[in-house]
Amino acid sequence: MATVSKGNCYLCGAELGKTAMKNHILKKHGEGEQECVLLKIEGAYEKNYWLYVDMPPKSSLSSLDQFLRDIWLECCGHMSAFRAGGGRWGEDIGKSRKVGSFEIGDKIVHEYDFGSTTETLITFVGKTKRPPQRKAVRPLARNVPPKFPCADCGAEAAYIDTEAMYDSENPFYCEKCAESRDEDMLLPVTNSPRMGVCGYCGDQDTFAFSSLPFGDERP
Numbered sequence: 301m302a303t304v305s306k307g308n309c310y311l312c313g314a315e316l317g318k319t320a321m322k323n324h325i326l327k328k329h330g331e332g333e334q335e336c337v338l339l340k341i342e343g344a345y346e347k348n349y350w351l352y353v354d355m356p357p358k359s360s361l362s363s364l365d366q367f368l369r370d371i372w373l374e375c376c377g378h379m380s381a382f383r384a385g386g387g388r389w390g391e392d393i394g395k396s397r398k399v400g401s402f403e404i405g406d407k408i409v410h411e412y413d414f415g416s417t418t419e420t421l422i423t424f425v426g427k428t429k430r431p432p433q434r435k436a437v438r439p440l441a442r443n444v445p446p447k448f449p450c451a452d453c454g455a456e457a458a459y460i461d462t463e464a465m466y467d468s469e470n471p472f473y474c475e476k477c478a479e480s481r482d483e484d485m486l487l488p489v490t491n492s493p494r495m496g497v498c499g500y501c502g503d504q505d506t507f508a509f510s511s512l513p514f515g516d517e518r519p
């Protein structure tokens with residue numbers, strides 16, 4: 301995929317690399333009365349998709365599961381699970397487990413859809429604070445959406461051809477060139493490790509800073 305290393309801070313707009321972003325959040329945005337844990341979230345295999353969020357220690361993994369579905373997974377309500385040890389074959393961790401019960405440095409994996417599975421790697425990276433809020437998961441930063449060149453003309457792609465995605469070097473097509481492809485096989489380009497899988501069409505515009513909903517005009 302395209303090389304993307306930068307992301308945007310949701311709180312101040314700063315554009316930074318993944319590691320610099322962690323330090324930025326801890327240094328510049330670590331103030332408040334509510335104790336939190338800082339989590340790094342990445343595609344387990346596609347690490348150019350990444351997020352930072354904070355969560356109070358007493359929040360459970362089920363809130364994180366819902367957040368991950370909302371921001372980059374949900375297509376049709378598949379099952380999901382968390383696994384210990386940062387690997388796919390780790391022990392199943394119940395979703396009622398509290399975020400504060402993990403050690404800083406621990407890694408766990410989230411699996412969505414046990415057929416065409418999308419795996420997300422979650423690292424507990426530090427302790428932080430925030431102004432009190434009721435939502436368990438607060439998004440703090442997200443990678444800049446990667447851009448893909450159209451296989452036919454090189455313009456910015458809007459679709460991925462899911463029939464071509466496993467055997468062609470470049471399965472991406474722009475609006476115009478997509479017209480000559482099989483419509484049933486096209487899914488929109490999304491800022492997510494689930495792009496092109498099952499019927500995934502992107503998030504619901506809740507996280508609009510760096511993602512555009514399907515159907516919108518692209519700049």
Ligand SMILES: [Zn+2]
Pocket residue numbers: 309310311312313314324328329
């Ligand atoms: Zn910031």
Ligand SMILES: [Zn+2]
Pocket residue numbers: 375376377378498499500
């Ligand atoms: Zn699905």
Ligand SMILES: [Zn+2]
Pocket residue numbers: 450451452453454455473474475476477478
């Ligand atoms: Zn094109």
